[in-house]
Amino acid sequence: MAEEMRIVLRNYGKIDPLKIDDYIAQGGYKALEKARSMDRETLIEEVKKSKLRGRGGAGFNCGQKWSFAYQAQADQKYVVCNADEGEPGTYKDRLIMENDPHTLIEGMAICAYAIGATKGYIYCRGEYPHLVGILNTAISQAKEKGFLKDFDIEVRSGAGAYVCGEETALIESIEGKRGEPRFKPPYPPSEGLWGKPTIVNNVETFANIPVIVEKGADWYASIGVPSYPGTKVFTLTGDINNKTFFEVPTNTTIRELIYKYGGGIPGGKKFKAVQIGGTSGAFIPEELLDTPVAFDNMAAIGATLGSGAVFVLDETRDIVDVVTRIAKFFEHESCGKCAPCREGTARMYEIMSKINSGKGTTKDIETISRLGRVMSCSCLCGLGQAAPAPVLTTIQHFKADYHAKLV
């Protein structure tokens, strides 16, 4: 069985997040110094070789992303941290920023050196106003100690829009606009913030960087599942005894997360379903619980790793009611830029409400399944493409629950 292993949360509880000397005493900012002693291509090659993949949900090879921005020719490049964690049930990035803000800053500074950027932004969700002060304190301490050299970091606050977790919507928001996703390509590493090459990485991704630089790519690549190595922070919610967080290697199974780390289901009740990766994640039944949590293993069962939220439902839960609530979420959070998502999420919520209130027919299940399939391939961004997943996977795995509610 995989044991808990702390990489991104390595300093959790060990340091005072507002004291840079505590971070330095744990070896902090040594990796940045080491990175600057390497030439840029070797550094990027090392990150590539570690096989670190983005922890925000898309799972793209981090070093490869950096190499695109490195190769791009421009008078200005940007490093942006996506700290807009809006996936319901997720609070891992808050844990990192609250407890160890310097690991994020060090990771960003290493990226800035690698791609040749002098300006960075941390886009922090509006629901975390207390983090702005912590981050600004940490940034000015790092500046004062001379670690950041010519690299400046500014903290920007979101204002309550789930779609801004999508990197191009986030970029629009930093530019002071409505957070609507852009058409891609061009991708941000070639044309991002204000049209300049931009790396957008998640908080957890950046927090891995100093350790990879310090201990080497081979060490990192040997942890967990080879195609998605390293650790992942999970946050457990719903019907689970330990409503808390864990950082585990990626070869940990879903069953271990729920029963070993989560302590199982409260009140002696039986497991019904688990939704992983946030509110756009698939609902997973009992028979698939032995799947490792790594990206490709999850994809193979039609699920996603996403943000690492683990939302457990016991046998007494009305899954159709929960999915109706989720459909309402997407109807509310759709930005309205593309028709398949704007109209699709509204119709999806409408049909789910009809089924949930006992007025649905088998025809409605057929219609909503077809709508879901169309949305997954026709929506502009990840929000609309993933929005049908909870509906489609519950129809697939928990059809009886739907049938029980039909007229």
Place this chain on the structure above:
Amino acid sequence: MKGYKEIIASYANVPGGIIEAYHAIQKEFSYLPEEAILEAAKVFNLPVSEAYGVATFYSMFSVKPRGKNVIRICESAPCHVAGAAEVVAALERELGICMGESTQDGLFALEFTECVGQCQATPVITINGKPYLNVSPAKIPEILAEYK
């Protein structure tokens, strides 16, 4: 109380600073007055429609006057299954208003929100951004008393 002109002026040189300016205005006024949006359009050199578009896009901004203390109740799935509906009912009862409304005395506004990232202790509400964890209907009067 700082005037909105003064607040907006302090962000005039921040690229894309209109959202930061809106946050600062709301801190003072609890909402974005129409004059402030017109002023922001002027200072950031945007069509009024765009300045208004930004103000209405984000759920934390309000273009209508609302109570001074903004209570937001999470209704995302983890809070939903933890009993958020009972907390909603208790708040509506205690304040004598419905979701989306403000109290007559201008002290409180009641709003829904999606996940606020405090899911270790559901259900969660926030008041002016400060989270209250493991909220139950019984705890509501005590929590509200802090703001009266």
